[in-house]
Amino acid sequence: MSGSTDRIPWPTFEGPDGWRTLVDVGLAAAPTALAVALGVVPLAVLFVESVSPLVTPANYAALGESVYLPVLVRSLGVGVVVTAACLAVAYPVTYWLAHACPARYRLPILISFTLPLWLNYVVLNYTWVWILATDGIVNTVLTAGGFVDRPLDLLRTTSGVGIGPLALPGPSLGLGFVHIYLPYVLLTMYVSMERLDYRQVEAARDLGAGSLRVFLDVVVPETYAGAVAGTLIVYARIAGAFATPQILASPSEQMIAQIITTQFYDVLDYPFAAALSVVFLLVVLVGFGVGALSTDVRAELKRW
Amino acid sequence: MVTRVGDTSDRTGVADRLRGRATAAVRGGFFRITVVVTALFLYLPVVVVGYLSLSPAPQPSIPLDGATLRWYAAVLSDARFVRGLVTSCVIGVVAAVAGTGLGLLAARTIVRARLPGWLRASVAVVIAIPLFVPTVVVALGIGITAGRVGLGFGFLPVVAGHLYWVLPFSTFLIASRYATIDGRMTEVARDLGADGVTTFRTVTLPQLWPALVASVLFAFALSFNEFLLTFFLAGSGVTTMPLEIYGKVRIGATSFLNAASVLVLGFSGVVAAVAASLEPPT
Secondary structure (H helix, E strand, O other): OOHHHHOOOOOOOOOOOHHHHHHHHHHHHHHHHHHHHHHHHHHHHHHHHHOOOOOOOHHHHHHHHOOHHHHHHHHHHHHHHHHHHHHHHHHHHHHHHHHOOOHHHHHHHHHHHHHHHHOOHHHHHHHHHHHHOOOOHHHHHHHHOOOOOOOOOOOOOOOOOEEOOEEOOOHHHHHHHHHHHHHHHHHHHHHHHHHOOHHHHHHHHHOOOOHHHHHHHHHHHHHHHHHHHHHHHHHHHHHOOOHHHHHHOOHHHOOHHHHHHHHHHHHOOHHHHHHHHHHHHHHHHHHHHHHOOOHHHHHHHHOO | OOOOOOHHHHHHHHHHHHHHHHHHHHHHHHHHHHHHHHHHHHHHHHHHHHHHOOOOOOOOOOOOOOOOOHHHHHHHOOHHHHHHHHHHHHHHHHHHHHHHHHHHHHHHHHHOOOOOHHHHHHHHHHHOHHHHOOHHHHHHHHHHHHHHOOOOOOHHHHHHHHHHHHHHHHHHHHHHHHOOOOHHHHHHHHHOOOOHHHHHHHHHHHHHHHHHHHHHHHHHHHHHHOOHHHHHHOOOOOOOHHHHHHHHHHHOOOHHHHHHHHHHHHHHHHHHHHHHHHOOOO
């Protein structure tokens, strides 16, 4: 970063280097225009649409009365559960990768753990159909081995654990989500874990701390920023997922993106779809704001 | 630990050390098992579908009664599927190349432009919108806007959407490489009389090259796999690979779909693996 330009309040085109500033503005214009046209403008249109026709809160009022609020709550709840599951897996895996894995295997393993980021999530979700269907691989093994009398219902079923809309996702939805979003969390956690000074862990062990103490008193304080950054990156994507619940959720596990898409595609009720989106966006942004209050977390997110 | 001289304490010392080694082994075992289970979890579903794609029957039954590549042949001679594949590749190439070009301009703006800090930060935030706004909200916003301003749906809106979708990834990938280039080198080149274009071509570009190639490949993989934005913008005329597969997944799981899945995963996997070897993930 060139420190000298940080203090200029406004671009100046005067002086001997004025034309260079002009070139900089010109070069910045194209990507900025694209980002404004397809980012800022649509969000503004969405807000205008949500209070149309004229200026009315009717679309938001409909939201309060309707059956859609539980769907929003369920989506946010699923986001929490899946994110927690990803973190629970990512902590030991990235700890081992950063501090116990032989150096020459580290990069290949990291690449293989993050490669699924670039694979098609529709297809990855679909693979779970063959794992969990009644004639899928799990049930074939279980019935052939005599562990169960008849195939288990694992695909598109509810977990049956939870209160009202706040329920654990069913097996196929939960596994499908973790499968897609774990690589993101592995990557953010690895970046943090790599910077954890392993001598601190050794010192704590030499002083007699058990694994749990080492984890809670050394590892977590040193790496929580990576965990929060990972959470911020995946949480909204999980809560706002469309394809994964379409392919793997039980009909009673509908999520917010499915409702929004239905309103857009089939019902053609743009204002109501927009109101749902605005509420969902606000909830997500509040979470983001709270998370990004910490300077450690902001520094971590800037690396992305 | 404090060691006292004497027979008994010596024995405790050995026992302690052995116990320490045993817990370390258990701990190491726990971590190694977690890593192996995670790797299996990530890749086993893909392996299963790969295995089932060899089924002779249209509806595989486990275990398979034979192995054949006929479904791969069927996929590659299916008109709709091939059209989706070609469309996805065309959109992917356009989005990857143009997106990397725009990403380069944006990265230069964020890292190097002679503009006030707040302005450069604002450009970064605006470009990062699709990273922190849920995709369904972005997709609905663009979808409604396309409908309202009469841009309509179809090939060009999808291309624009994909270009927008890959922009933040290209921008921040290139920006992190751009930030490592010593700004004094470009100033020296300028002081020696090189103009802006020559300086960029001879000083900056050679150092950015790996990041640019990685950006093209990653952006292609992103665009090739993008689903939701396309779903909102495609209308009825355009079909891409992910849309085509999604449509078939909703109907039912078949050997044809398994072969198509393996082809899609293999294709994007190779592109991403090459990109990752050029620009490692950390």
